[in-house]
Every structure is written in C-alpha cells, then in structure tokens.
Amino acid sequence: MAELDVVVIGAGVSGLAAAAKLAGAGLAVEMLEARTRIGGRIHTDEDSGLELGAQVVHGDRNPIGALPGLPALVPLPRYAAKVLMNGAPHPLSALRPPPPLLEERLVADATGRPVVEAAGRPSPSGCGDVSVAQWLKEQTVRFPTALEPAAEWFRQNWAADPEALSALGVSAARRADAVGQGQFALPGGLRTLPERLADGLRVRLGDPVVRLTWSPGRVRVVTAAGHVVDAAAAVVTVPPPIVADGRLTINDLPVRKQAAAQELRPGDAWCALVTYPEPAPESVVVFDPEGRLGFVTATAGRHEVVIMAKAGAAGWARAVWRASAPAGGEGEVAWRDGPLLSRLAEAVPWTKGRVPEVVKVADWGADPWAGGAYTYPGAGALWAPAAWAEPMGGTIFFAGEATTGLAGPPMAHMAMAGGERAATEVIGALR
Secondary structure, X not given: OEEEEEEEEOOEHHHHHHHHHHHXXXXXXEEEOOOOOOEOOOOEOOOOOOEOOOOOEEOOOOHHHHOOOXXXXXXXXXXXXXXXXXXXXXXXXXXXOOHHHHHHHHHHHHHOOOOEOOOOOEOOOOOOOOEHHHHHHHHOOOOHHHHHHHHHXXXXXXXXXOOOEEHHHHHHHHHHOOXXXXXXXXXXXXXXXXXXXXXXXXXXXXXXXXEEEEEOOEEEEEEXXXXXXXXXXXXXXXXXXXXXXXXXXXXXXXXXXXXXXXXXXXXXXXXXXXXXXXXXXXXXXXXXXXXXXXXXXXXXXXXXXXXXXXXHHHHHHHHHHHHHOOOOOOOOEOOOOOHHHHHHHHHOHHHOOOOOOEEEEXXXXXXXXXXXXXXXXXXXXXXXXXXXXXXXXXXXXXOOHHHOHHHOXXXXXXXXXXXXXXXXXXXXXXX
C-alpha cells in the first residue's frame, strides 16, 4: 500500500504533463498506466521512426516546441496534395470547391457573419450549433458533386461523421488554436515527447485501474492486479468511455458527468505502416474521398507508406485487413494481396505489382484503452467537455483531450494543456 499526494490514472501526454507539473511543485506522485508503454495515442514505430498514432506537430508556435529538453522541431517538406479519383491520383484542385477551402470558410463563419444560402437568404443554421452535414448541404447547394468529398474530408480530419459533428465546435476550436502554421516532426519521433515528460516520474505500467473510491481529501485506487494506492487526490486522464462503460468505476459520479462520459466518445481510427523493398519516388499525401483509405502518405526516398483512416474508412480498412491478413495477422506480417493493397496501388501507383515486406497495424478503434482516435466536438454536446473537466469535491480531477472543448482541436498540445490545467487545480486544492 502506497501513501501519496496524487495518483494519476493514465500515462498519455495529458497524464504525463499533469504528473510532471505536480512533481515539479514538490508533490509525491505515482502514475498508473494500463498499457505496457507510455504515450497513449502517441505511438512511434521502433524500426522506422514513423508514427502509428499522432502524426505530426502542428504549427510553428506549438508549445511542444518550447518544452526544455526536447530536440528542435524539424519542418516537414511540403507534400504534393492529391485526391484519388477514377482509380488514379489527381491534384486536389480537381475537387471543386476543394474541401480545405470549405473548412476554412466554416472557420470564418465563427466570426459572427451569418452563413448565406445560395438563394441569398440568411441560412437557418447561421453560426449556431448545427451539424457539419447541414452546413455542408447549404454550402454545396450549387455544387452537389462536392458534397460527399467534402463530407469525407471532415470525417478524415475530425474522425467523425458530419451528421454528428458540430459546425460551431469545429469553427470555434480551429479559431481558438494559436499554434501558427506548418507541420513539424520531432527528431527520434513523437515518442520523445512522452519520454521527456516522464523523466524522473514514477510510472507503473501494464496494470489498468479498475476502481476508484473517494471521499473529500482521500482517494483509493485498485488495479486489475490488486495493486492499491492511497492518496489525497487523483487525476483521471482515461478516455471518458472507459468510465461510461464501467471498466473504471468511480463512486458518487454525478449524473451530469455520467451523461458527459456517454457523449464524449472518440471517433474511429485505423493506421497501417506498409514497407516496400523500393523507395517512394516522390513525397505525396493522397486523400481518398470514397471512404476507404483516408489519407495515404509517402515520402521521397523512404520505403514506407502510411495509411491513416478514420471514421467509416477505418471500419472499411479494418474489415478488409482482417479478412485478408494471414492467421494472427494483427501487427507485423507479410501482406500480399487483397482490396487494401489494390486500393493503395491506385493511390500511390509506384506500389502497383510490388509486394510489401512488412505491414504494421495500429487499430485505435479496437484499442481497449483508446477506443478510437480522439474526441470530436459533437453537435448538441458542446457542454460535455466542460462537464467532464469539472473537479469532484476538490479531490478528483479530470484531464485529457476530451476536456479541451472549444479551447482548441483535440491534438497533443491541447491534451498537455488539459493535464497542466488539472495539475494547477490539484495544487490549489491541496494547498
């Protein structure tokens, strides 16, 4: 049995950021992580250094770049942006209007200007909390063929169906994000971020917390292996569905929090790292508007192709992967044939007729501790992140990207910010 000031449940970047700040304030902290590694949805492949989870650091003013002890961020080269149409890649401008311009317009609509329908009348949606699907229907009324590619664009960028995605939430989160421009990599991979945050911290791996009981000023957590930790406070950073589905029970959870946990479910995601004997001849990112591959990325001179599929595309990729992979083919296997390989050859034609050497898969939708990619702003549920973030009795505190709400998009720097916010609340309560 351990006596501590704070126990942190979950060693993703949010929990690590919280624990680092708490330890820096002189508090005794222990972290408990269900996985056998730290980092959560940051998962860098050991062999290639490429990412099977979070892909890049966004923005030249991203606070990740200012963390002491991290190597300097490296700007990523501009990739040719293409769209898969009629069985071959074409310039993204072949879509009219291009989906990125529609998303930029949605962000601009958060300024307070009413959205105007094609007929010139004020839109019934305006800037209110309507679904992205409704907003897109209004914007593409004169361009009906643009509707589905644009909808798929939002699915792949927000891991959610447009019917469930809040137009106001998307625009507000984008506008609130002040990280700047560009995309960056960390030398050694994004795993260097959780490794830096974990330096000097006490982390117990491979043992999920199953029960948290508390009264004001006192908590007790019990793990699946029977490990018991007593502390004055706890920070819960696990995805809300872990609690909603009863895999982590917390006594006296308010009804409002129970409802928030049900709403805050992450969108689906599936990632594959496909290694070929030959290197890619060009750097390219290909968008599949038909809901199969999501985004496909290849870098000139590298042998790997990355597939990052979200929402319905993740479901398609998962199903055909499981149907075509060899027995036990979850992870590192030879991949010789099947619909995924055929579709990939259409997106990046230089792979056609070539047999991959290795395929590694990260199925985030099937991951028991992630449940998907990240939490999207849900139409009619913009109240839920703040409700989930509310402390309980000055004793139980909540962090994670699900608590960010309209403060920014659900990315690593926002997850860190949520952890630091929870740590500040804990320090104030304990003092």
